Amino acid sequence: MRYSLRRVLWEGLRGQSGWKPAWREPEKRDSYDVVIVGGGGHGLATAYYLAREQGISNVAVLERSRLGLGNVGRNTTIIRSNYLLPGNIPFYEHSLKLWEGLEQEINYNAMVSQRGVLNLFHSDGQRDAFARRGNAMRLAGVDAELLGAAEVKAMAPLLAMENTRFPILGGLLQRRGGTVRHDAVAWGYARAADARGVDILQNCEVTGIRVEGGRAVGVGTTRGPIRAGKIGLACAGRSSQVAAMAGLRLPIESHVLQAFVSEGLKPLIDCVVTFGAGHFYISQSDKGGLVFGGNIDGYNSYAARGNLPLVEEVAEEAMAVMPRLGRLRVLRSWGGIMDMTMDGSPIIDRTPVEGLYLNAGWCYGGFKATPASGWCFAYTIAQGRPHALNAALSLDRFATGALVDEAGTGAQPNHH
Amino acid sequence: MRIDCPHCGPRDRREFSYRGAVLPLPEPGAADEAWFAHVYLRDNPAGPIEEYWQHEGGCRAWLVATRDTISHRIHAVRAAAAR
Numbered sequence: 283m284r285y286s287l288r289r290v291l292w293e294g295l296r297g298q299s300g301w302k303p304a305w306r307e308p309e310k311r312d313s314y315d316v317v318i319v320g321g322g323g324h325g326l327a328t329a330y331y332l333a334r335e336q337g338i339s340n341v342a343v344l345e346r347s348r349l350g351l352g353n354v355g356r357n358t359t360i361i362r363s364n365y366l367l368p369g370n371i372p373f374y375e376h377s378l379k380l381w382e383g384l385e386q387e388i389n390y391n392a393m394v395s396q397r398g399v400l401n402l403f404h405s406d407g408q409r410d411a412f413a414r415r416g417n418a419m420r421l422a423g424v425d426a427e428l429l430g431a432a433e434v435k436a437m438a439p440l441l442a443m444e445n446t447r448f449p450i451l452g453g454l455l456q457r458r459g460g461t462v463r464h465d466a467v468a469w470g471y472a473r474a475a476d477a478r479g480v481d482i483l484q485n486c487e488v489t490g491i492r493v494e495g496g497r498a499v500g501v502g503t504t505r506g507p508i509r510a511g512k513i514g515l516a517c518a519g520r521s522s523q524v525a526a527m528a529g530l531r532l533p534i535e536s537h538v539l540q541a542f543v544s545e546g547l548k549p550l551i552d553c554v555v556t557f558g559a560g561h562f563y564i565s566q567s568d569k570g571g572l573v574f575g576g577n578i579d580g581y582n583s584y585a586a587r588g589n590l591p592l593v594e595e596v597a598e599e600a601m602a603v604m605p606r607l608g609r610l611r612v613l614r615s616w617g618g619i620m621d622m623t624m625d626g627s628p629i630i631d632r633t634p635v636e637g638l639y640l641n642a643g644w645c646y647g648g649f650k651a652t653p654a655s656g657w658c659f660a661y662t663i664a665q666g667r668p669h670a671l672n673a674a675l676s677l678d679r680f681a682t683g684a685l686v687d688e689a690g691t692g693a694q695p696n697h698h
Numbered sequence: 699m700r701i702d703c704p705h706c707g708p709r710d711r712r713e714f715s716y717r718g719a720v721l722p723l724p725e726p727g728a729a730d731e732a733w734f735a736h737v738y739l740r741d742n743p744a745g746p747i748e749e750y751w752q753h754e755g756g757c758r759a760w761l762v763a764t765r766d767t768i769s770h771r772i773h774a775v776r777a778a779a780a781r
C-alpha cells in the first residue's frame with residue numbers, strides 16, 4: 283500500500299478501515315540466501331539494500347524481541363557527518379546523503395529534519411581543533427561553518443555565553459545535520475524490505491551459529507534451525523555474545539548510555555546543540571520535549587539502565603550551557619547497551635569464518651550511520667568484499683595498526 | 699552503585715575510576731598475537747566479570763571487583779596487590 287495525502291484523506295472518510303499492517307508476519311522458511319541477525323536499524327537497512335541494490339531478496343531478518351526495542355528506538359536521534367578522519371568522513375557523508383533521499387525512496391515519513399548541528403567551543407585550543415575538523419570536512423565536500431560568539435548567540439539565544447568557567451567562544455555548524463524520528467526508521471526500513479520480499483521474523487533469537495569446515499552454514503534459533511548461504515551479524519550491544527557463537531572474540535566492550543526527555547514545551551531550541559567542555563547534546567522533539575544526553579556511564583554493562591552519577595553529570599552540563607533548563611522536569615530517562623570498540627569506530631567487514639559477516643562497534647553514534655551501514659554491509663555481504671566506503675572500517679585494523687581513532691584516546695573503550 | 703573498599707569501607711561509585719577487565723599479562727617475550735589479544739580482544743561477558751577499579755577519591759589503591767554486568771551487583775572486592 284502506497285502512503286500519500288490522498289490515502290490519508292480517503293481513509294479519513296471511511297473510518298480508517300483500510301489500513302494494513304506495514305509488514306507481514308511470515309512463517310519461517312528452512313533456508314535463506316542471506317540471514318541477518320538483529321532487527322535494529324542496521325539489520326533492517328541491510329536487508330532493504332540487499333534487496334534493492336544487490337538483487338538478493340531471499341533474505342530473513344531475525345530479531346530476538348520486537349522491532350524497534352533496541353538502540354534504534356532508544357537513541358537521541360541526531361544525524362550528522364562532521365567527522366575528522368579520512369576513513370570516516372566519506373562513510374558518514376554517504377549516510378547523510380542517503381537520509382536526504384530516504385523518505386521519498388521508501389515512501390515513509392521518517393521526519394528527517396535538517397535543522398543543523400552546532401558544536402560549541404570554549405577555548406582557543408578547541409577553536410583550532412574545530413577549525414581543523416571543519417576544514418577536513420570541507421576538503422571532503424561536506425558542509426561546515428565556523429561561527430563566532432555573536433553568530434552563535436543569534437542562533438541559540440538560550441545559551442550561557444558568559445559562563446565564567448566555560449565561556450562560549452563560537453561553534454562549528456553543520457547545517458545539513460539534524461534529527462530523524464528513530465522508530466520510524468526501523469518501521470520504514472522494515473516495511474520497505476518486506477515489500478521487496480524480505481522475511482522479518484520477530485521473537486526469533488539466534489542461539490547458535492553452525493560452522494562446518496570453517497564456513498558458517500546456518501543458525502539455531504528459538505524458532506528452530508535455519509540454513510543460510512551467508513550470515514550477517516548486526517546485533518549492536520550484543521555483538522560479542524553472538525560472535526562468540528562462531529568462536530570469535532571481538533575488540534568490543536558493552537557499555538550503557540543513558541538519555542533523557544523533559545516535559546513538553548513550546549519551541550525553544552531549533553537546532554541540535556552540543557556542549558564542548560564536557561559531553562552534552564540537546565535538541566527538541568516535534569512533540570516539544572527536550573531530548574538530551576551525555577557520556578556513557580563508563581563501565582561494562584548489559585543493563586539497559588544506568589546509575590545516578592551520570593544523571594548528575596548530565597544535569598550539571600545542562601546547567602552550565604543553558605541555565606534556564608534548571609526549572610524543567612525530566613519526564614523519562616532510559617539506557618541502551620553500546621558496543622564500544624577499541625578505537626571508537628565501527629566495524630563492517632568479513633570475519634575469519636567464511637560466509638559470516640560482521641556489522642558492529644557502533645558505539646553511541648550508530649543511528650546516523652544506519653543508511654550507509656546497511657548500504658555498505660549489503661554490498662560487503664553480496665560481493666564478499668568491502669566497498670571503498672567501509673574499507674577502513676575493517677576488523678583486522680586492530681591487528682595491523684590502521685586504527686580509526688577520532689578521539690585519539692587509544693584502546694580504552696570507555697574513553698571514546 | 700557502591701564499592702566496598704577493603705581499606706576504606708563502602709564508598710560511592712563517584713570516588714572510583716574504572717580501569718577495565720582483569721586480564722592475564724602475556725610473558726614479556728610472547729608473540730605479537732598474544733599482545734594483540736591482550737590489548738584489543740575482550741570476552742565482554744554478560745554476567746560476572748573481574749575488573750579493576752581504582753579508589754582515586756580515597757586511598758588510591760587499585761582494587762579487583764567481581765561485578766555482574768547485568769545487575770550491576772558487586773559480589774566481591776579485594777586489593778589488586780593481594781593476589
Ligand SMILES: Cc1cc2nc3c(=O)[nH]c(=O)nc-3n(C[C@H](O)[C@H](O)[C@H](O)COP(=O)(O)OP(=O)(O)OC[C@H]3O[C@@H](n4cnc5c(N)ncnc54)[C@H](O)[C@@H]3O)c2cc1C
Pocket residue numbers: 319320321322323324325344345346347350351352353354355356357358359360361486487488489516517518519520524539540541575616617618619620644645646647648649650651
Ligand atoms: C541513549 C542512546 C542515545 C543515542 N544517541 C545517538 C544519536 O543521537 N545519534 C546516533 O547516531 N546514534 C546514537 N545512539 C547509538 C545508536 O542508537 C546505535 O549505535 C544504533 O542504533 C545501533 O544499531 P541498531 O539500530 O542496529 O541497534 P539495535 O536497535 O540495538 O539492534 C540490534 C538488535 O539485535 C537484536 N539481537 C541481539 N542479539 C540477538 C540474537 N541473539 N538473536 C536475534 N536478535 C538479536 C537486538 O534485540 C536488537 O533489536 C544512541 C544510543 C543510545 C542507547
Ligand SMILES: [Zn+2]
Pocket residue numbers: 703704705706707753756757758759
Ligand atoms: Zn580505599
